[in-house]
Amino acid sequence: MSAPATxxxxxxxxxMADGWEAVILDAAGAECERRAIASTDLAPWVAETEVRRAxxxxxxxxxxLYPPLLAVGVRIARCHDLRLAHAILRGRSDxxxxxxxxxxxxxxxxxxVAEAESADALFSLDSDAGGSSPxxxxxxxxxxxxxxxxxxxxxxxxxxxxxxxxxxxxGALAAVExxxxxxxxxxxxxxxxxxxxxxxxxxxxxxxxxMRRLADEIRGALGDPGAxxxxxxxxxxxxxxxxxxxxxxxxxxxxxxxxxxxAPLVEYKRMSRLLTANGWSWLDDWVQDGRFRPVYVPGGVVxxxxxxxxxxxxxxPRVLRQAVRADPGWCLVVAxxxxxxxxxxxxxxGDLSLAAAARGRDLYEGVVTTGAVATRSDAKMALxxxxxxxxxxxxGRLVPRLRRSFPRAMALVxxxxxxxxxxxxxxxxxxxxxxxxxxxxxxxxxxxxxxxxSSAEQQRARRSARDRGRFTRNFVVQGTAAEWALAWIADLRxxxxxxxxxxxxxxxxxxxxxxxxxxxxxxxxxxxxxxHAPLSHAEDVADAVRAASVSATRLLFGDFPLDxxxxxxxxxxxxxx
DNA sequence: ATGTAGGGCGCG
DNA sequence: AAAGCGCGCCCTACAT
Numbered sequence: 128m129s130a131p132a133t134x135x136x137x138x139x140x141x142x143m144a145d146g147w148e149a150v151i152l153d154a155a156g157a158e159c160e161r162r163a164i165a166s167t168d169l170a171p172w173v174a175e176t177e178v179r180r181a182x183x184x185x186x187x188x189x190x191x192l193y194p195p196l197l198a199v200g201v202r203i204a205r206c207h208d209l210r211l212a213h214a215i216l217r218g219r220s221d222x223x224x225x226x227x228x229x230x231x232x233x234x235x236x237x238x239x240v241a242e243a244e245s246a247d248a249l250f251s252l253d254s255d256a257g258g259s260s261p262x263x264x265x266x267x268x269x270x271x272x273x274x275x276x277x278x279x280x281x282x283x284x285x286x287x288x289x290x291x292x293x294x295x296x297x298g299a300l301a302a303v304e305x306x307x308x309x310x311x312x313x314x315x316x317x318x319x320x321x322x323x324x325x326x327x328x329x330x331x332x333x334x335x336x337x338m339r340r341l342a343d344e345i346r347g348a349l350g351d352p353g354a355x356x357x358x359x360x361x362x363x364x365x366x367x368x369x370x371x372x373x374x375x376x377x378x379x380x381x382x383x384x385x386x387x388x389x390a391p392l393v394e395y396k397r398m399s400r401l402l403t404a405n406g407w408s409w410l411d412d413w414v415q416d417g418r419f420r421p422v423y424v425p426g427g428v429v430x431x432x433x434x435x436x437x438x439x440x441x442x443x444p445r446v447l448r449q450a451v452r453a454d455p456g457w458c459l460v461v462a463x464x465x466x467x468x469x470x471x472x473x474x475x476x477g478d479l480s481l482a483a484a485a486r487g488r489d490l491y492e493g494v495v496t497t498g499a500v501a502t503r504s505d506a507k508m509a510l511x512x513x514x515x516x517x518x519x520x521x522x523g524r525l526v527p528r529l530r531r532s533f534p535r536a537m538a539l540v541x542x543x544x545x546x547x548x549x550x551x552x553x554x555x556x557x558x559x560x561x562x563x564x565x566x567x568x569x570x571x572x573x574x575x576x577x578x579x580x581s582s583a584e585q586q587r588a589r590r591s592a593r594d595r596g597r598f599t600r601n602f603v604v605q606g607t608a609a610e611w612a613l614a615w616i617a618d619l620r621x622x623x624x625x626x627x628x629x630x631x632x633x634x635x636x637x638x639x640x641x642x643x644x645x646x647x648x649x650x651x652x653x654x655x656x657x658x659h660a661p662l663s664h665a666e667d668v669a670d671a672v673r674a675a676s677v678s679a680t681r682l683l684f685g686d687f688p689l690d691x692x693x694x695x696x697x698x699x700x701x702x703x704x
Numbered sequence: 705a706t707g708t709a710g711g712g713c714g715c716g
Numbered sequence: 717a718a719a720g721c722g723c724g725c726c727c728t729a730c731a732t
Contacts, residue, residue: 358728359711377712379718400713403726428722432716439724442715467716468721512720520719601721605716653716653722708731716722 135159137207138176139185139272140192141265148265151182156276174201183207185272187262189299190425197307204621208296209271210234210262211426215291216278218560220552223281229274233261284558290682291557294610295426297617301648302423302433304620309418310451310649311459311659316700317410317450324446325398328407335402341395348388356395404439405447413438417454423651430602431559431609432653441652451650451701453659460646460668462695463655464612464676466490469510470691471608474684475556478535482689499532500525513540514604516597540600547599548592555606556683561599568595607683608654611691614679616651619658622671623647626664646671650701657701665697 136154140147147169151160164172173196176182184206186192196203213234216222261267279288321328326336334342346354349369355361359376366373369388373380378396381389413419419438427434435441443451453459464470469490473481484493494506509529512522513536530537543553550569553561568591574580575588627645646660646668660668673693680691 355728360729375711396712400726404714404724430722432722434723436724439714439726442713442724444714463716515720515722517720521717522719526720597720598722605722608716655716706732709729711727711729713726714724 135180135182137185137272138180138182139265139268140173141187141268142263143265149176150265150269152185156273170196170199170201173203177201177203181205185209185268187260187268187271189296189303191260191263193300193303194307197303202304202624203300204624205293206296206300207272207275207292208299209268209275211295211299212275212292213271214426215288215295215559216275218552218562219278219282219288219558220560221281221283222278226274226278226281231262231267231271231274233267234271236260236262282558287557290614291559291610294557294613294617295431297620298425298433298613301616301620301651302425305648305651306420306422308647308649308659309416309420310657311454311457312414312417312419313450313452313700314410314414314417316452317414317447318407320446320450321401321406325402325406335398338395338398338402341391341398344391345388345395348386348391356392357399401444401446404442405444409438419451428609429562430606431555431613432605433609433651445703449700449702451657453699456662458660458662458665459649459698459701460658460660460665460672460695461655461698461701462658462669462672462676462693464615465692465694467611467654467691468514468604468608470689471611472514472536472539472604473533474680474687474689475603475607476536476539477687478533478539479688481533481536482687484533485689488692494529494532497532499528513537514601516540516544516593516600540604543603544596544600547602548596550595551599553599553603555603555610557607557610559606559610561602561606564595611679611683612651612654614682615675616648616656618678618682619656619672619675620648622675623658623668626667626671669695669697 135151137152137156139150139152141150142148143163146166147164149162149164149172150158151162153159173184181204184203186206186209188210189206189208193203193206213230217230217235262271275292279285279292282288318328321335325338329335333339342356345356346352349365351365351368354365362376363373366376366388369386371381371384371386371388373384378393381393413421419440421438421440422436423440424434424436427436433441451459465488466485469481470485472478473485480497481490481494484490484497487493489503491503491506491510494500494510495503500506500509505525508522509525511517512526513529515522517523517526546553547561550564550572552563571584571588571591575585580588623646627647644661646658646664648656649659650657656672658668658672672695676691676693680689
């Protein structure tokens with residue numbers, strides 16, 4: 128990594144009455160220089176400043192501002208996303224009261240919708256186009272940035288918060304870049320999979336052949352030619368008429384009964400799901416030019432996980448993963464972390480026994496070796512139960528065994544649950560906080576504690592306290608796992624860029640194929656990434672993916688003796704082997 | 705006609 | 717053999 132020759136640390140960008148203004152700040156946040164920039168000059172100016180001075184760009188909203196830059200070939204390395212940072216800082220309870228009160232509520236507004244791949248996007252940078260929000264204005268940007276710096280400094284762990292905000296912002300950049308790059312998607316393979324499962328593509332509106340025949344079979348078995356298969360209440364009545372006494376029409380409940388209608392019905396539901404969620408119309412809507420381009424929403428989940436909007440990017444069914452296919456001459460580097468959450472739990476809790484059990488490749492087998500449980504599937508069940516708060520069933524039965532073998536790990540999640548049940552707030556490793564309970568929750572708890580509370584009120588309050596406890600119990604683990612994953616992709620993003628050379632693509636065309644020649648992130652899902660890379664770079668990319676995972680672990684957990692092994696494959700398609 | 709709630713199920 | 721966390725999206729039913 129070449130250290131940029133630079134005398135500046137930050138460049139804040141915001142709109143003015145007429146165009147843009149850049150405010151250059153030193154590391155201490157002191158203003159060094161101001162510069163007005165016409166809208167049409169903004170992208171070239173950013174490109175030049177990025178190359179010459181490599182600042183951290185400070186702006187209101189990466190999701191709104193980065194796409195048009197990227198569309199003209201301007202890639203940046205680092206930013207500070209004020210909107211995302213604000214959401215994190217606002218949740219901190221350790222801010223001095225006067226600082227808490229000073230926030231501008233406009234920063235609490237929901238995310239802007241990212242709409243900008245086309246040439247039109249160029250103009251969304253223009254403040255006259257009506258696309259800018261109040262928080263884009265340079266005075267608001269500077270005020271908020273100053274507030275955030277104060278808030279970070281006043282917090283109990285500025286170092287951790289800085290890392291969190293840097294990772295969150297890097298994620299926001301990666302999300303925009305992944306949408307622009309897209310996931311290489313082979314339409315013919317997708318169509319073939321659909322045809323194998325559903326039958327050939329029907330005329331629009333018609334049911335695929337295999338589904339239609341199955342529907343006939345089900346209606347025959349139910350002795351009900353007009354039975355509705357798509358309406359749960361109606362289906363329920365049809366089932367009851369032939370003596371199938373289920374309370375819901377879920378698959379697992381149906382499968383507990385024996386009747387000729389059950390098997391085809393379960394199969395029909397599976398097909399129906401595939402057709403409606405990822406059928407031919409999904410293909411038409413979401414795959415263009417051989418790329419699936421979902422909208423990622425960094426920070427979209429309270430735990431810090433990403434959400435997605437449109438296309439169901441986070442729910443691609445396994446049968447369709449074979450449609451994810453590298454371009455000719457390219458490959459996919461597909462990697463996921465083995466048992467990310469239990470490893471995170473071990474490291475957070477400083478639980479050396481669990482860390483020791485994780486030492487091999489398979490943490491669950493390691494847990495079996497300690498003698499805590501008998502089989503791998505028991506180990507998995509028990510650990511998931513511990514992190515999710517299972518109290519009943521097989522999982523709930525197994526959890527107590529872990530308490531003896533891994534007291535520190537269990538103490539961490541148990542304590543998180545206790546705090547949540549009491550109405551408190553918990554934190555991830557880097558300091559993202561769980562949302563506080565709402566006024567309704569508090570009121571119900573208070574009411575239940577009064578002497579004349581009815582038993583129904585007490586029961587309800589107890590139940591919602593437990594619900595909340597399970598949420599905070601999981602929050603610390605899921606949220607810290609999300610931080611690990613963010614650190615991983617943030618680091619990897621830098622390494623991949625370095626592999627592709629330092630040159631920024633010339634902003635020659637509006638379509639700006641920034642990624643047409645370099646290895647790039649193409650997909651990210653909680654604990655898994657897909658890199659699309661030229662075949663010649665395959666091994667380098669694989670090394671980068673592994674090195675980034677080591678960096679992430681070090682950054683979050685220092686030298687705690689635990690690694691996060693990857694399942695990594697260099698392949699043509701993302702289908703599981 | 706349009707908006708919302710809930711069932712159901714895909715993913716981690 | 718099915719409890720316990722977090723999502724998004726489709727569908728239907730039912731509200732306005």
